Amino acid sequence: MIRYLARKLTIYLLTFFVAVTVDWAIPRFMPGDPIQQLLGRMHAQPGSQQALTSYYTKAFGFDVPLWKQYLNFWAALFHGDLGVSIANFPTPVWELIRGAVPYTLALLVPAILLSFWAGNKVGALAARRKVLDNTVLPASYVLTATPQMWLGIVFAWVFATTLAWFPVSGAYDFSLQPAWTWEFFQSFMHHWVLPFLALFLVAFGGWAIGMRNMIIYELEADYSNYLAALGAPTKLVRKYAYRNALLPQITGLALALGAVVAGAIVVEIVFSYPGLGTLTLNALQNRDYFLIQGIFLFLIVGVLLANFVIDIAYVFIDPRTRVGMEGGS
């Protein structure tokens, strides 16, 4: 078990290392000069061009040799310094991210957890009831093929613009300030429903399909047949099948994290939800390189951490990882 975790940790550290290097390398090795592009967008006054160029050269670190840039990058990272936002000067990147993260998490975490739980339950049910199978399955295929932002747009159009049941943008009413009050909480929840649903439904579809297939596979396994041959009630057989089918689903959860995060980003944009998604869009539109890089790093670290947590949890859930793959003699 220790070896398993140690191996996983090595991979994550390596990945982090690679990601940071990529993050550092891309602006420096892509064709074109980012500083010039920035200045072009800013329509800077001729006089200030010189000053801005030298500022940005310093900020990017282009004024020192390449290897030093690399080391400085790492040093800054360990100090939590992700640079200063270009578009929102002089706010540091870290501050902007910190402000946006809670909203993204508020959408992501419930969406991931609930879709996983509900999708697996419904998938398992569909595996044993033909009626459910014929309705849930096609619906799930449609859902999993749906681009999240489109679903968000449709929901916004139907439920917000047309029916006015929910608000169409923001995380809370514009007149309010974030506070631990009942009023704010209500407004927050009201704004939260539609983006959450867009994320939830698409993910739900994927889990339902996967679980249904896994359950069928497990119900046909030898141990299921043996239990049935010894007269075990279907409840027991299903219970074992469900637990065993859940294991690869948990592995799948780790793999799917990247996709869910991507979905959250685009859905947030649709609803102008003040999370990382909208922040990313602003950063991209403004070519705010430091902010983009900062968000990128943050996302990577977040996903890596989540993956690591899931891996640790998996060790405790699946006894086979603990005893090693020794098997027969």
Add this chain to the structure above:
Amino acid sequence: MAVSTGQLQADIEPVPPGALQPAAPAPARRSEFLYFAFRNWKFVLGLAVVLAFLALAVFGPMLTAHKPLEFSGPTASPPSHAYWFGTTSFGQDVFAQFVYGLRATFLVGCVGGGIAWLLGAGVGFTAGYRSGWIDDVLNMLTNVVLVIPTLAILIIVAAYLNVHSYVTEAILIGLTSWPWAARAVRAQTFSLKTRDFVDIARLSGRKTRHVITTEIAPNMSSYLLMMFILLFGGAVLIGASLDFLGLGPSASVSLGLMMNNAYSASALLLGLWWWFLPPGIGIIGIVGGLYVMNVGLDEIFNPKLREL
């Protein structure tokens, strides 16, 4: 990649021993595939939907006189006889955008999915077949690229590299979405490699490449086909997200870009449903059709799943 591992249980297992020992020879392999293929409604339905959209992508542009980015018509008008899908806020023909956008979508799916498929199958095969240190190295590479969220990488690359064509976008997508395919192919190769018929081939001195192409690959062909379909679908979805973020080529049209434009022009506040609904329906149709087709293929290739 939104469909999980459950989709890929394509283990082909033998029918109960002795149960089917026909006196007459079994139908030839290819015609057996066709026989089962067209009796499977999921395969047929999925294929039909995808082909319909493909036809629309190929022939659609010939059905409309307008170019997608041309400001030809009245602004923001609903579907009418002249403009089947209505027009955008800028007076562009939505139908033209839609059918040209379909082309881009198919292109991204093919090229992106294709590259991911080649990389994934190549890496997975090699890692699974060779074992040893090659396996370890490739495995580490796969795991590293796997964990990095695809969209994050694509965002940062596309932010600096102004993507001018869909081929470029597709290549980028292909280069980042191959890991899970590599993993799955590796597992399949692993299990096939230890089967007896492969051992026999190697013992009789066949060269490695020969063993791979004649013994292992045919048994994996169905698996590889299904994997390509999933990668295609995945590439389409990622491409749409990229386009929606404005990171795709801006000079041409794609379904994701249509949604981006619609959103930016406040189409949903103005209720211009004919502008933002079709692109999503197009994607759902293509990707959903592919996924359903895949389920059908799974049933066709795996006798255990066939309904009696």
Add this chain to the structure above:
Amino acid sequence: MSLHVDDLTVYYQSLRGDVKAVDGATFEIADGEIMGLAGESGCGKSTLGKSLIRLDTRMRYVRGSVELDGQELPVWDDARMNPFRFRQVSIIPQYALSALNPTRRIGRMAVELLKSRDVAVDAVLPEFRRRLELVDLPQDILERFPIELSGGMKQRVVMVLSSLLDPSLLIADEVTSALDVSTQRAVAELLVEFRDRGFVKSMIVITHDLSVLYQMADSILVMYAGKLAEKAPAETIVNDSRHPYTQLLLSSLPEVGVRYAERRLKGIPGRPPSLLEPPAGCRFQARCPVATEKCDEQPPFCPLEAGHEAACWKAVA
């Protein structure tokens, strides 16, 4: 106990029609008898064994009756058959090595299984431990996961578990097929010991290996292409068989000490017939060296002398 099987017929459903896997099987097993069920691959022996306890989804019961200890076994009705499973009829499956849930400790799985069958676990558990010790398994095995066990250990666990409730009939499906010779002997001896100690009353041992059956079975039933060919005490089958198939089967066995140069192995040329469209008459006719036109008519499985039955015109004549 006694088992009476009368005209049991079970087919497999397939897209191309019904595969007549077991066609009209009629035989009896007495109390305490170990009957070997032998035949080539695909002759229907596994199907016959399985149909006595649980028909899987591909099997279709056509007709016939099964009576165990004077009670009718409703083999065609999955739900009504359940009370009999594990208690009166039990099985050591062909897939014993993968029959245990890989993610459950063995003890826990056994307890859950017993509880679900309304068995008083506290009463049975000590006996369970005792029998595990009997088959040379360590006591801590109940705390282990199946993955920690060797194949042989897993098989022994399944053997003990399946016979835990002292069933009247135990079906052992190909338990020795994948083993080396010395382990085969150990397993065979173990099964006989189960019977001798009264853990099970009677047994059906399904295998293609006649030599193993000769060592452990009281009687042997030979099947061919879905039909019963011959049934007799083990000694009689080996030394005085009457059905041409049995004789050819025995002569196909290599004999220790005899060299190929001296005496060639006589195989049985040809292949078994298709069970989708089996021939109308005797199914062995095509490969039988002594077949005549009379064999166009299916010979009945009838007694030749006490305890010896065969389905062959030549044998009766």
